[in-house]
Amino acid sequence: xxxxxxxxxxxxxxxxxxxxxxxxxxxxxxxxxxxxxxxxxxxxxxxxxxxxxxxxxxxxxxxxxxxxxxxxxxxxxxxxxxxxxxxxxxxxxxxxxxxxxxxxxxxxxxxxxxxxxxxxxxxxxxxxxxxxxxxxxxxxxxxxxxxxxxxxxxxxxxxxxxxxxxxxxxxxxxx
Ligand SMILES: [Mg+2]
Numbered sequence: 001x002x003x004x005x006x007x008x009x010x011x012x013x014x015x016x017x018x019x020x021x022x023x024x025x026x027x028x029x030x031x032x033x034x035x036x037x038x039x040x041x042x043x044x045x046x047x048x049x050x051x052x053x054x055x056x057x058x059x060x061x062x063x064x065x066x067x068x069x070x071x072x073x074x075x076x077x078x079x080x081x082x083x084x085x086x087x088x089x090x091x092x093x094x095x096x097x098x099x100x101x102x103x104x105x106x107x108x109x110x111x112x113x114x115x116x117x118x119x120x121x122x123x124x125x126x127x128x129x130x131x132x133x134x135x136x137x138x139x140x141x142x143x144x145x146x147x148x149x150x151x152x153x154x155x156x157x158x159x160x161x162x163x164x165x166x167x168x169x170x171x172x173x174x175x
Contacts (some may be wrong), residue, residue, distance in 0.1 A: 002116035003048050004171060005084070006041065006163075007106065007133065011057035012125030013143060014038065017066060028065050033073065042082055043125055047173045050084040050113055052107045053077060056128070060090035084113055101131035102162065106138065121167055127151050134160065140160035 010026075011047040017024035017036040021054040027033045041051060053074070061089045067090065074086045077122070083121050087105040098104035110117055120132030123141045130140040141154040141163065157163050 002110075002119075003050060004119035004121075005050040005052050005113065005115045005140065006044060006167065007052050007054050007120060007122040008038075008041075009122075009124035009126070009129045010053055010077075012145060013123055014081075015073075017125075017147075019155060026059060026065060026157070027073075028059070029069060032072075036175060038081055038124065039104075040164060045082055047168070047171070049167065049171075050115060052079060052084055052109050052113065052115075053086040054100065054109070054122075054132075055086070057090050058090070058092035058099070058167070061092045069135070077097050080086065093160060101128045103132055103136045106136045110136075119171065121170075123157075123163060124134050125154065139170070 014036060018027050018032050024064045045051060057065065057070055060070060062065050077083060078086055087109055089096065091099055094156060109115055117136050117138050121141055122129060122138045123143060124130060125143050125145050125148055125163060130142060130151065133140045140153040141155045141157055142148055142151055144156050144158045155166055157166060
């Protein structure tokens with residue numbers, strides 16, 4: 001039977017974004033990685049909710065970020081947060097079907113992990129995330145940061161406990 005998932009964006013959710021040249025970017029090496037604490041989300045797994053990271057990393061194709069660093073970082077996140085899988089798009093073209101806001105990575109996860117998208121949530125920090133998830137019928141949650149206050153989404157949160165409360169309430173779980 002298909003199960004719900006919490007899809008998680010990476011930059012701005014697992015780690016802080018790096019402000020550089022007037023924009024926010026991905027960390028390029030371990031020195032630039034500042035983790036946000038997300039351990040509290042692991043509790044969702046006991047209710048059969050899959051945790052799945054979905055991330056664009058176009059700087060890999062642009063040769064700005066080394067893929068081996070991204071692989072190491074993702075191995076760390078997968079182990080630390082018991083993620084069911086990580087989907088990463090290394091391509092820079094906005095036309096690529098895997099690159100958010102296109103739905104490719106969500107559709108792949110649905111197929112490979114047997115996920116019920118209509119019962120699932122996406123936690124992100126940018127409009128690209130909410131558009132991609134909404135296109136797949138996934139409920140959108142924005143983690144409020146000082147750079148996303150104007151964006152629209154189904155829900156907003158500002159701490160891990162709020163996420164757990166929100167999802168357990170919506171799926172009628174007894175957490
Ligand atoms: Mg992000």
